[in-house]
Amino acid sequence: MAREFDVPLFFRSTLVEKFKQRGSRKEAEGNSLPGTLDFGPVQFVLARRFGFCFGVQNALEMVYRIVAKNPGKRIFLISELIHNPSVNSDLLQRGVRFLMGPGGERTFDFSNLTAEDIVVIPAFGTTLELEDELARCGVDLRRNDATCPFVKKVWRRAEMLAKENFTVIIHGKFSHEETQATFSHTVRSAAALVIRGYDEARIVCDVISGRLPADRFFEHFGDRVSNGFDPALHLRRVGIVNQTTMLAMETEEIADLFRRTMAGKFGEQALAEHFADTRDTLCYATYENQTATDELARAGADLAIVVGGYNSSNTSHLVELLANYMPAYFVCDEREIISAAEIRHFDLDRKEVMLTSPWLVARDSAGPLRIALTAGASCPDFTVEKVMRRILEFFPEAQALKASAQ
Numbered sequence: 001m002a003r004e005f006d007v008p009l010f011f012r013s014t015l016v017e018k019f020k021q022r023g024s025r026k027e028a029e030g031n032s033l034p035g036t037l038d039f040g041p042v043q044f045v046l047a048r049r050f051g052f053c054f055g056v057q058n059a060l061e062m063v064y065r066i067v068a069k070n071p072g073k074r075i076f077l078i079s080e081l082i083h084n085p086s087v088n089s090d091l092l093q094r095g096v097r098f099l100m101g102p103g104g105e106r107t108f109d110f111s112n113l114t115a116e117d118i119v120v121i122p123a124f125g126t127t128l129e130l131e132d133e134l135a136r137c138g139v140d141l142r143r144n145d146a147t148c149p150f151v152k153k154v155w156r157r158a159e160m161l162a163k164e165n166f167t168v169i170i171h172g173k174f175s176h177e178e179t180q181a182t183f184s185h186t187v188r189s190a191a192a193l194v195i196r197g198y199d200e201a202r203i204v205c206d207v208i209s210g211r212l213p214a215d216r217f218f219e220h221f222g223d224r225v226s227n228g229f230d231p232a233l234h235l236r237r238v239g240i241v242n243q244t245t246m247l248a249m250e251t252e253e254i255a256d257l258f259r260r261t262m263a264g265k266f267g268e269q270a271l272a273e274h275f276a277d278t279r280d281t282l283c284y285a286t287y288e289n290q291t292a293t294d295e296l297a298r299a300g301a302d303l304a305i306v307v308g309g310y311n312s313s314n315t316s317h318l319v320e321l322l323a324n325y326m327p328a329y330f331v332c333d334e335r336e337i338i339s340a341a342e343i344r345h346f347d348l349d350r351k352e353v354m355l356t357s358p359w360l361v362a363r364d365s366a367g368p369l370r371i372a373l374t375a376g377a378s379c380p381d382f383t384v385e386k387v388m389r390r391i392l393e394f395f396p397e398a399q400a401l402k403a404s405a406q
């Protein structure tokens with residue numbers, strides 16, 4: 001979908017845009033290799049693809065247009081528009097308010113909403129229950145729906161599975177707004193279950209093949225199944241859809257595990273009756289950014305920095321990919337880089353922000369320091385540029401932004 005969006009200029013970076021547009025269109029097509037911005041004593045090795053995706057730009061364009069066209073009106077977002085703190089705080093400064101916090105807690109009394117208010121559905125979509133409740137308050141959501149088309153594609157896929165009487169297994173993070181929305185849309189027409197990753201897929205498959213009793217199933221998934229879910233009945237014919245931002249490799253492994261399990265239980269010849277092979281519900285940005293990050297990891301560097309919101313699912317997977325190869329620091333913006341000695345960053349295992357010192361360390365003291373750099377699909381290019389500028393402050397001899405893209 002090649003479309004130009006009207007995204008506010010202050011999210012853009014001429015330096016980063018120029019770098020992304022290097023080479024001819026033909027060279028860029030299907031090319032996931034990183035490039036280097038060389039500042040002399042420090043080099044940034046940037047992923048081929050990162051930053052704002054289609055759905056994020058679409059949501060930003062819609063909300064900033066609504067804000068510009070409706071001075072004096074109350075404008076609400078159901079929750080964060082996207083998972084990026086600088087974008088959300090800019091919207092708050094412009095008077096936009098959130099109805100709910102990041103954990104789903106209500107921050108505004110819905111009974112005070114009126115038909116005059118504008119309420120925008122974020123890029124992740126929302127639940128049908130919330131849509132119904134807001135409609136009862138008189139709010140018209142249809143004109144202000146920023147749900148990404150790739151999320152809606154997952155809902156359509158789940159709907160197709162439901163029509164064919166498949167149980168829908170949703171691979172995603174249950175607390176994530178997108179997975180909540182997908183679950184809500186799915187359970188209106190199908191039995192459904194949410195699994196977090198491969199380990200949980202294995203538990204479900206062990207129940208299917210009889211290695212685990214059904215009560216173990218409910219111990220794990222009791223709060224993540226549709227009403228009246230019966231493993232004996234509903235795990236005989238299954239299809240999988242994904243939260244759009246999961247790890248591509250894991251989605252493949254999960255689909256293969258279910259395929260093998262169903263073939264083992266019902267036989268290869270009856271497989272199509274029991275397993276719908278729908279493994280294409282990650283979005284294009286997830287595939288492209290993860291492929292480019294794989295290449296970035298393989299290119300090698302002394303350390304990696306991944307920029308994005310700490311609650312951003314797609315960004316966290318980029319960190320996981322890089323952390324297999326080098327120290328990888330997940331930062332929300334340049335302010336996390338406290339000094340050349342100390343960095344504040346989000347630790348995915350501990351699920352908390354922590355300080356690390358030292359961090360700006362070369363593996364090999366000869367030659368320039370090489371820093372692998374990428375960002376999530378909701379991160380503005382300008383934030384990536386500010387991270388580079390902050391690091392360059394520690395290298396007075398660096399050539400000030402006269403770098404050449406190679």
Ligand code: SF4
Binds near residue numbers: 123
């Ligand atoms: S990451 Fe994918 S699904 Fe999410 S908003 Fe971007 S394009 Fe849409």
